[in-house]
Amino acid sequence: MSTSVRSAMMRIFILLLLVCAGSFAWESSRNSDMQPVTGQVIGTVYKGYRISYELQEQRYQFETRFGIVDLISGLRSLRQGDPIPLLVDREQRHAELINTLNGRHSITLSFAALLFLFLVGVLLSVIRGKSKLD
Numbered sequence: 001m002s003t004s005v006r007s008a009m010m011r012i013f014i015l016l017l018l019v020c021a022g023s024f025a026w027e028s029s030r031n032s033d034m035q036p037v038t039g040q041v042i043g044t045v046y047k048g049y050r051i052s053y054e055l056q057e058q059r060y061q062f063e064t065r066f067g068i069v070d071l072i073s074g075l076r077s078l079r080q081g082d083p084i085p086l087l088v089d090r091e092q093r094h095a096e097l098i099n100t101l102n103g104r105h106s107i108t109l110s111f112a113a114l115l116f117l118f119l120v121g122v123l124l125s126v127i128r129g130k131s132k133l134d
Contacts, residue, residue: 009122012118013115013118013119013122016111016114016115016118019111020108020111020112023105023107023108023111024105024108026107027104027105027106027107027108028105031087031097031104033089033090033091034087034089034095034097035055035087035088035089035090036085036086036087036099037053037054037055037086037087037088038053038083038086039051039052039053039083039085039086040052040053040081040082040083040084041078041079041080041081041082041084042061042080042081043080044080045063047065047066048063048064048065048066049063049064049066049078049084050062050063051063051064051084051086051096053086053088053096055088055093056090060088060093060096062094062096064096064098066098066102067102067103067106068102069100069102069109070098070100070102070103073100073102075098075100084098085098085099085100086098086099087099087103087104
């Protein structure tokens with residue numbers, strides 16, 4: 001592998017790391033003002049759920065879809081009446097989040113997955129390059 005290709009890959013790797021760190025910092029800052037509450041599943045919608053919760057003696061509900069990570073972690077088998085952890089912003093009531101890793105840091109997880117795929121691609125190209133030399 002030539003030095004220009006290696007330096008380009010290193011720059012892409014560093015850029016992806018910085019983007020992951022930046023998105024993690026932004027999402028952590030965004031979620032820091034949110035209050036944890038427990039919601040309740042009140043129904044299903046296409047590929048998602050209708051969830052109800054109470055905040056400051058007011059009852060609210062919203063519809064959400066779950067990400068792949070949430071479905072793998074067991075949220076797939078929710079039934080009506082099941083409790084579900086939420087994060088709710090008191091001032092921006094429309095900004096409810098499911099209180100899971102994917103709910104709190106979905107953008108960061110997307111960039112981390114992209115970084116992982118990039119690293120796998122680099123490793124495969126290095127292995128292929130070494131096997132061609134033999």
